[in-house]
Amino acid sequence: MKKIVALLLASVMAVSATACSNSSTTSSAASQATSAAESQAEASSTAAKTDFKVAMVTDTGGVNDQSFNQSSWEGLQQFEKDTGAKVSYTESKQESDYATNLDKAADDGNKLIWGIGFAMADAITNAAKANPDINYAIIDNSYENTPSNVTGVVFRAQEPSFLVGYIAGKTTKTNKVGFVGGIKGVVIDQFEFGYRAGVAYAAKELGKTITVDSQYAESFSDSAKGKAIASKMYSNGCDIVFHAAGNVGVGVIEAAKEAKKLVIGVDKDQSYLAPENVLTSAMKLVNKAIELVSKDALEGKQIGGKTYDYGLTEDAVGIPEKHDLMSDETYNAAIALEQKIKDKTITPPANEQDFKTFEASLK
Amino acid sequence: MKMLSKILKKQITSTIIALLFGFLVAAIVLAIAGYNPGQAFGALFKGMLSKPKYISNVIIKATPIILTGLSVAFAFKTGLFNIGAEGQYVAGSIAAVLVGVKLNLPAVIQVPLVVLAGVLGGMVFGSVVGFLKAKFGIHEVITSIMLNWISLYLSNFIVSSQAYHLPNSTSTYPVNESSYTMILPKWKTSDAGMAALKPNKWLYEMMLKTDVNVGIVIAILMAVVIWVLLYRSNKGYELRAVGFNRDAAEFAGINVNRNIVQAMLIAGALSGLAGALSITGIAPHKISTLAAFENYGFNGLSVAMIAGSSPIGCVFAGLLFGGLLYGGQSVQQEVGAPTEIINIMIGTIVFFVALTKVVPALAERLEKRGVGHAQ
Incomplete structure (x- = not known):
């Protein structure tokens, strides 16, 4: 027993001795660090407004979803770096978490609260009603009657989709390309019909017919189904497939890898998933939009009661610069087309009806 | 000693002890991950x-x-x-x-x-x-x-x-x-x-x-x-x-x-x-x-x-x-703290509760020892 006590005492002393020496050095280092930080803060104090707090609530995808939740959080972190505002996030695990998470974010003293994804549309309006002095913003949703403290943010996803469609049309050798969608709806329609219009535009330029195979996975998460659909498309003669289906797209890219065919990514530059197969990506830069709107809110601009509509002009959508898998000629033609969309000489269609008129105008 | 072993044998005691252990281990996990456990439990x-x-x-x-x-x-x-x-x-x-x-x-x-x-x-x-x-x-x-x-x-x-x-x-x-x-x-x-x-x-x-x-x-x-x-x-x-x-x-x-x-x-x-x-x-x-x-x-x-x-x-x-x-x-x-850490925290507590059978066994041990000493 005595031995044990002695051993314990000895070890305690040893720990405390090292702790002493450690703490003294670290504290001085820390003070240096803080003074350095202070001087830096002073230098950029014009931008720093530390009392401004922004929070975001993810949908059930969580913050590491390789898609828009992750992108949103990256945007907020960048916003924190640029302005010194305090940012935080909360993940929703169940749909019933939306309301409680938004409520907690309101209690936490946030001035602006982001809801990520149209699934939160109702929860956001309810929270906005209960807390009239807090601004709320939502990604991918526009309201018919936007409350005065709610901001909708939508993207003209048909614009990058048009560009990737054009690239696909120019690149295809089999004259057959594919599209895999998640669940049919307004947002995914933008991708599908923008893409179809781009393909039609390229086909007209080349003076040939290119068919588009389109299929929906009825899910945003079932990557196995995405793989099955895409594999079928490839074996049916499609040589390029574009997907707008969240996690389903991961399966589509896998199928492209196996079939050694080309695939077009979505939301962000997905070439890191399959560098040999991802031709290009229709990027929808949610992080950019989050930064822009949050900055407007920080500067005290009136952001509530309206819907921000982001597209190529705002650099919130686009295609990546990297284009190893296509010819420079195609890429440059796409960039020229991008300019035409910015000039409004071409308006890519966002739904089936507009697409039909667009197609008719080509003939 | 008898009192103690009696208390220890109660289901509720084992549960509470398990909870305490769960929080302790969770605190260690939080500290290792670089978050202040006191602040985290305070927020909780x-x-x-x-x-x-x-x-x-x-x-x-x-x-x-x-x-x-x-x-x-x-x-x-x-x-x-x-x-x-x-x-x-x-x-x-x-x-x-x-x-x-x-x-x-x-x-x-x-x-x-x-x-x-x-x-x-x-x-x-x-x-x-x-x-x-x-x-x-x-x-x-x-x-x-x-x-x-x-x-x-x-x-x-x-x-x-x-x-x-x-x-x-x-x-x-x-x-x-x-x-x-x-x-x-x-x-x-x-x-x-x-x-x-x-x-x-x-x-x-x-x-x-x-x-x-x-x-x-x-x-x-x-x-x-x-x-x-x-x-x-x-x-x-x-x-x-x-x-x-x-x-x-x-x-x-x-x-x-x-x-x-x-x-x-x-x-x-x-x-x-x-x-x-x-x-x-x-x-x-x-x-x-x-x-x-x-x-x-x-x-x-x-x-x-x-x-x-x-x-x-x-x-x-x-x-x-x-x-x-x-x-x-x-x-x-x-x-x-990311959700994963919080889930580890909850998981640890449940894990220790699952181990509650250890506590009555411990009580029995104590009892036997007590008997041994008495003899």
Whole structure:
């Protein structure tokens, strides 16, 4: 027993001795660090407004979803770096978490609260009603009657989709390309019909017919189904497939890898998933939009009661610069087309009806 | 020494010791991950208890898992391991939506109908498991895990079906307002209701900012009913006898197979009830495409474990677990710890509770030592 006590005492002393020496050095280092930080803060104090707090609530995808939740959080972190505002996030695990998470974010003293994804549309309006002095913003949703403290943010996803469609049309050798969608709806329609219009535009330029195979996975998460659909498309003669289906797209890219065919990514530059197969990506830069709107809110601009509509002009959508898998000629033609969309000489269609008129105008 | 070992042998002591150990290990994990444990636990408890509406939310969060916990605990007492609580919960929510969207009757008829539909949904899934076990001896764990997946995909199928899919969304239509089980759902958001609630600040916050519903009353009631059924009725005696020893029960003239089916029927009904009450009581009052389970049933397993399968214990364990789940969100918001760390924290606590058998053993050790010393 005595031995044990002695051993314990000895070890305690040893720990405390090292702790002493450690703490003294670290504290001085820390003070240096803080003074350095202070001087830096002073230098950029014009931008720093530390009392401004922004929070975001993810949908059930969580913050590491390789898609828009992750992108949103990256945007907020960048916003924190640029302005010194305090940012935080909360993940929703169940749909019933939306309301409680938004409520907690309101209690936490946030001035602006982001809801990520149209699934939160109702929860956001309810929270906005209960807390009239807090601004709320939502990604991918526009309201018919936007409350005065709610901001909708939508993207003209048909614009990058048009560009990737054009690239696909120019690149295809089999004259057959594919599209895999998640669940049919307004947002995914933008991708599908923008893409179809781009393909039609390229086909007209080349003076040939290119068919588009389109299929929906009825899910945003079932990557196995995405793989099955895409594999079928490839074996049916499609040589390029574009997907707008969240996690389903991961399966589509896998199928492209196996079939050694080309695939077009979505939301962000997905070439890191399959560098040999991802031709290009229709990027929808949610992080950019989050930064822009949050900055407007920080500067005290009136952001509530309206819907921000982001597209190529705002650099919130686009295609990546990297284009190893296509010819420079195609890429440059796409960039020229991008300019035409910015000039409004071409308006890519966002739904089936507009697409039909667009197609008719080509003939 | 005798006192001590007596105290240590009590179930509640082991649970509390396990909780303390759980928090201790969680603190170490948090410290290693670079977060201040004191601050994290502070945020946890503040997020659970510091405002009336938080407490209200804890109760709301706890309601379904108390019921699924009861379902698991009840089955466990009868010798069955109901890992299918998750699927029965989903089945209950599907059935409630199926009825609640299509029917629009006065609340007095509508609410019981919708809830009953949910109970029936859970019962169907539970009884399949019981039937297969009783008739063919197929292990309930296998069948109920498979049924979990069947209910998940059935739910996704219903969501995408023409009749129920809400356009431009990933969910069904919400159930009609007459099936809501919140307390005064219409009145509290009306101008008159808001004016009446305004003078009382905490009531105002609690009523308007949370979905206060009658679920918890039903959950507690069910806990009492299950306790009475198990310990104060002939049926309960039979069920428990089958749980203790099937062969002995059969020898004593108890119809084992019938009891197995009945036990699973009741367990399924409880989980289905949880699903139905979630649909009627909490926003968004509808089901959505599920990529993975929402864990109401699996959390029920943990609740039953913490409660040591005691029906009344499930109420408290459910409240604790609901509190951890709800308070955990505050830890994320205030400390910035990722969900994974919070889940490790909750997991550790459950893990230690599962180890509670160590404590009575320790008590026995102490007793023996005491005897040894005396000699």
